[in-house]
Amino acid sequence: MIRIPVAEAELLALVAAHDRRWLDKARQRTAEYRGQGHYVEGSEFWGDIKQVYIELQHEKCAYCESRLAGRALASKVHEVEHFRPKSRVGAWPPATGKGAVGFIPPCSVGRPSTRGYYLLAYHPLNYVIACTRCNSTLKADSFPVRGRRRTRASTPQSAQAEDPLLVYPLGTLDTDPARIIRFDGVLAVPRRKRGRDHERARVTIEFFQLNHQDLTSRRARLLGALWLALRTLQLPGVPDDLRQLQRQSIEQAQSDRAEFAACARDFVALHGSDRKRADALGGMALRLVAG
Ligand SMILES: [Zn+2]
Incomplete structure (x- = not known):
């Protein structure tokens, strides 16, 4: 996970530029929900601002930082995900299914609720794009919180008082995910050893199965290539143009645009601070790819 940098005012301007009526429609729909006291299905339009x-x-x-298929011809695979569920909140960890079955949370994770965060169903700071795996299979309508659930919150800012355990990566409402989750080679691990950030990291890693093989095997391919590029730079006699290309590829792997950028950033940083460990993890990544 990486932070997606955008200020709230900028986000609202982007939404308005994309669909000038969307924010008015959202306010109107939210007012209806406020009167009804809960979310009501019907002619949903959050998909209108998916782009x-x-x-x-x-x-x-x-x-999970997976790159999804093309924005123009395959936008269906980009699911608009409500960070806080709009119509109900399910129990988590689930007793059955593909989620974190058997995981014992390190802290209170809140109770399920027959009412969702109905006043945030049309709030632009309650959306992100997520893959089917993370959104439909794993997250569904779950939302673990450490404190008292605030389903009547009218803004994501006021809802933060419920002490959510998942990190909202868009904008500056929440902490930078990289401050609480780091990567040790292909594995996501809590950055802190204890305390609130440690617990948020553990829950987020389990919740989104960030260390499932379907992700670690793909991160291994990235780290293997990155390690080879970093090692090439250390060899004597490498032509300048090749050296330059390797530097560019290392930079690109860490950019916001790159798949698994958080993992790449931590690996490059490790290579600078602990070469021995980086070499061991890089070699391990290559063996994972080969095996
Ligand atoms: Zn995902």
């Missing part, structure tokens, strides 16, 4: 998020997120899932 804004696809652009901001460089076509990547907000949670």
Whole structure:
């Protein structure tokens, strides 16, 4: 996970530029929900601004950083995900299914609720684009919180008082995900050893199965290539043009646009601070790819 940098005012301007009526329609729909006291299904229109998020997120899932298929011809694979569920909140960890079955959370994770965060169903700061795996299979309508659930919150800012355990990566509402989750080679691990950030990291990693083989095997390919590029730079006699190309590829792997950028950034940083460990992890990544 990486932070998706955008200020709220900028996000609202992007939404308005994409669809000048969207924010008015959203306010109107939210007022209806406020009167009814809950979310009501019918002619949903958050998909109308999907492209804004696809652009901001460089076509990547907000949670696992997988690159999704093309924004123009395959936009269906980019799912608009409500960070806080709109109509109900399910129990988590689930007793059955593909999620974190058997995981014992390190802290309170809140109770399920028959009412969702109905006043945030049309709030632009309650959306991200996510892949089917993270959104439909794993997240569904779950939303673990450490404190008292605030389904009546009218803004994401006020809802933060419920102490959410998942990190919202878009904008500056929440902490930078990289401050609480780091990568040790292909594996996501908590950056802190204990405390609130440690618990948020553990829950987020389990919740989105960030260390499932379907992700670690793909990160291994990235790290293997990155390690070879870093090693090439250390060899004597490498022609300048090749050296330059390798530097560019290392930079690109860490950019916001790159798939698994958080993993790449931590690996490059490790290579600078602990070469021995980086070499061991790089070699391990290559063996994973080969095996
Ligand atoms: Zn994902």
